[in-house]
Structures are given as structure tokens and as C-alpha cells.
Amino acid sequence: MIIKRNIGIITSGGDASGINAAIYGLLYEKHYSYYLFNQGFDGIVSNDPILVKDKDFHKHVVQGEHVLKTSRSKLPYSEEGRSKIISRLKELGIDTLIVFGGNGSSKALKLLCDEGINGLLIPMTIDNDLYGTDYTIGHDTAVASIQRVLSDLHQTAANMPGRVFMAEVFGADSGHLALASALSGGADLVILPEYKLDIDALHQRIEDIFNSGKDYVLIICAEGVRLKGEYKSGDQGICFEIGKQLTEKSSRRIRYSMLGYSQRAGDPTSHENLTSMRFGSFALQNLKRPNLNYLLGVENGEVLLQPLEIVTERKKQLNAELLQIAFRKNMLIGDVHI
Numbered sequence: 001m002i003i004k005r006n007i008g009i010i011t012s013g014g015d016a017s018g019i020n021a022a023i024y025g026l027l028y029e030k031h032y033s034y035y036l037f038n039q040g041f042d043g044i045v046s047n048d049p050i051l052v053k054d055k056d057f058h059k060h061v062v063q064g065e066h067v068l069k070t071s072r073s074k075l076p077y078s079e080e081g082r083s084k085i086i087s088r089l090k091e092l093g094i095d096t097l098i099v100f101g102g103n104g105s106s107k108a109l110k111l112l113c114d115e116g117i118n119g120l121l122i123p124m125t126i127d128n129d130l131y132g133t134d135y136t137i138g139h140d141t142a143v144a145s146i147q148r149v150l151s152d153l154h155q156t157a158a159n160m161p162g163r164v165f166m167a168e169v170f171g172a173d174s175g176h177l178a179l180a181s182a183l184s185g186g187a188d189l190v191i192l193p194e195y196k197l198d199i200d201a202l203h204q205r206i207e208d209i210f211n212s213g214k215d216y217v218l219i220i221c222a223e224g225v226r227l228k229g230e231y232k233s234g235d236q237g238i239c240f241e242i243g244k245q246l247t248e249k250s251s252r253r254i255r256y257s258m259l260g261y262s263q264r265a266g267d268p269t270s271h272e273n274l275t276s277m278r279f280g281s282f283a284l285q286n287l288k289r290p291n292l293n294y295l296l297g298v299e300n301g302e303v304l305l306q307p308l309e310i311v312t313e314r315k316k317q318l319n320a321e322l323l324q325i326a327f328r329k330n331m332l333i334g335d336v337h338i
């Protein structure tokens with residue numbers, strides 16, 4: 001007789017399409033029972049677990065609405081909060097916790113692993129800013145969603161020439177999402193937090209583009225770009241400040257599009273779903289390892305295990321190949337400062 005083990009699963013941080021496929025890839029009821037908790041770390045303590053079965057999941061695989069609800073939570077920051085999480089997992093006989101999330105969620109899981117929990121972090125954030133993995137679940141769908149908006153902006157911009165469009169995208173303090181979507185959406189310029197912004201240089205590039213014969217300029221601006229001070233989670237609207245400064249130097253009509261939360265939505269792309277399923281399936285294959293304390297990553301196309309602490313050690317660098325294309329196309333403004 002097979003004795004089943006109980007696996008706990010939460011999502012934590014911002015929602016990201018593809019998560020349903022990842023959970024589907026994880027399910028193997030013959031050996032495991034899966035306890036899903038809505039609302040992240042809080043949900044472990046406050047919510048009844050949902051027991052899911054493979055047969056219920058098929059239709060959800062293609063959907064952008066998630067079976068499992070996510071949240072940001074205060075609990076893991078305090079010893080008291082963590083001990084509530086650990087007691088509850090023990091009470092339910094759950095010996096392994098799988099967390100879908102980004103940088104913050106990895107830190108939280110590491111603290112729980114240090115206190116004896118078996119833990120696996122599966123990378124999930126549209127920002128794709130997690131050190132130790134080339135890819136995080138949700139990124140491709142977000143890029144596709146931004147690309148759709150940029151396609152519309154190209155049309156209206158071409159229909160009424162002479163304007164400068166600034167489209168602000170998510171990404172928190174990193175420019176991975178902005179760089180990928182600027183390239184995939186055919187933007188003229190991209191403003192990234194990893195580069196110090198020089199407004200005069202930006203103004204000059206805009207004029208050069210018009211002088212080259214193009215009749216509109218489409219700029220992607222990452223929300224994490226700063227003219228002064230530090231980016232704080234939740235800050236939005238930097239494109240307006242940049243536009244204001246540009247207006248002082250130029251008579252061009254600057255127009256704004258804040259893409260906002262629709263970037264995080266949308267049914268997953270096929271690339272998303274297949275990568276997510278591979279993450280889920282790889283996690284499943286590693287559940288029997290003792291002392292689980294890992295982050296799943298994908299490097300050069302291969303899914304692999306990384307030590308969880310790797311996340312806190314370094315900041316993930318922008319993809320060198322994408323950067324090279326952006327340099328060659330003269331899309332970047334300013335000098336690298338990070």
C-alpha cells in the first residue's frame with residue numbers, strides 16, 4: 001500500500017498567468033494529497049485548505065483566472081507569524097510547502113526552511129526579476145498582453161502623426177519586463193531603471209527619430225525608473241514626470257498610456273503553459289528529496305534546482321542578448337548605473 005504524503009501549495013505576491021498549468025503539472029494523486037490555501041501565507045493559517053484533483057484541473061489550464069488566490073502577507077516577517085504557519089502545517093500533516101512567487105516570497109520560504117520546513121519555490125512573477133532563473137511564470141503572458149496594447153498604439157500614432165507616446169509598464173524596480181516588451185512591441189525607445197536617465201539625451205533621441213523621417217515615437221518606460229529618490233513598491237506614474245520635463249524642452253505633443261493591471265491578466269500563452277507545466281512536473285520529481293530547500297530555475301532551457309538562499313545574494317542582470325539588440329537599435333538612453 002502506498003502511504004500518501006501531504007503537500008501544501010500557496011501563491012504569494014502578484015498574480016501571474018500560467019499558475020494553473022504549473023499546479024496541473026505537479027498533481028500526482030497516486031502518491032500525494034495536495035492542500036491548496038487561498039491568499040498566500042495568511043491563508044495557511046486562516047483558510048481551510050482546498051483538496052484538488054487532476055480531473056478538476058483540465059479546463060483551468062487554459063485560463064488566466066487562477067484556481068488559487070494570491071496575496072501579500074505580514075505573517076512571515078515575524079517569528080510569531082512563522083510559528084503560526086509552521087504549527088498549522090504540522091497540524092494538517094503537511095511536510096512540504098510549495099510556494100509560487102518572486103523575490104519576497106523566496107525570502108519568506110527561506111526563513112521557514114531555516115525553521116525546519118521542507119520548501120520549494122517555483123518562480124512566479126510577471127517581472128522576471130528572480131536571480132537564479134532565466135524565466136518566471138507569468139512573464140511571457142504579460143509581454144504578450146503589453147504587445148497587444150503597443151500594436152494599438154502604433155495604429156493610433158500612425159493615424160495622427162507627430163506625437164510622442166510614453167507607455168508605462170510594470171516591473172517593480174527592474175527593467176526585464178520593459179526591455180522584453182519594448183522589443184516584442186516594436187517600440188522606438190525604452191527607459192529602464194538600470195540606466196541613469198538623462199532628459200537632454202532623451203529629448204535629442206526623440207528629435208533624431210523625427211529627423212530620420214519617422215512621424216511618431218513610441219517609448220516604453222519601466223515603472224521603476226527614478227529621476228530622483230528610490231523606487232518604492234506601488235509607485236506608478238513616472239512617465240508623467242519624465243513627460244513634464246520633456247515638455248520644458250520641446251513643443252512635441254507627449255501622450256501617455258499607463259498599462260496598469262491588465263498587464264497581469266490574460267489567458268496564458270502556450271509557451272507560458274508548457275514552461276509552467278515543466279516547472280510543476282520537475283517539482284513533483286524532486287518531492288522525495290530530503291531537506292527540501294530549493295528554488296526551481298530554468299537555465300539555457302533546462303529546469304534545475306538552485307539553493308534557495310541564492311535569491312538574496314545577487315540582483316538578476318538584464319538579459320544580455322536582448323540588451324544587445326536594444327543597443328544596436330539605439331533604443332537605450334543613458335549610462336548603466338546599476
Ligand SMILES: Nc1ncnc2c1ncn2[C@@H]1O[C@H](COP(=O)(O)OP(=O)(O)OP(=O)(O)O)[C@@H](O)[C@H]1O
Nearest residue numbers: 013014072073076077101102103104105107108125
Ligand atoms: N524579507 C522578507 N521576510 C519575510 N517575508 C517576506 C519578505 N519579503 C517578502 N516576504 C513575504 O513574501 C510575500 C511576497 O513578497 P513580495 O510582495 O515582495 O512579492 P514577490 O514574491 O517578490 O512577488 P512579485 O514579484 O509578484 O511582487 C510578502 O507579502 C511576505 O509575506
Ligand SMILES: O=P(O)(O)OC[C@H]1O[C@](O)(CO)[C@@H](O)[C@@H]1O
Nearest residue numbers: 014125126127170171172234264
Ligand atoms: O498588485 P500590487 O500589490 O499593487 O503589485 C503591483 C506590482 O506587482 C507586480 O506586478 C509584480 O511584482 C509589479 O510589476 C507591480 O509593481
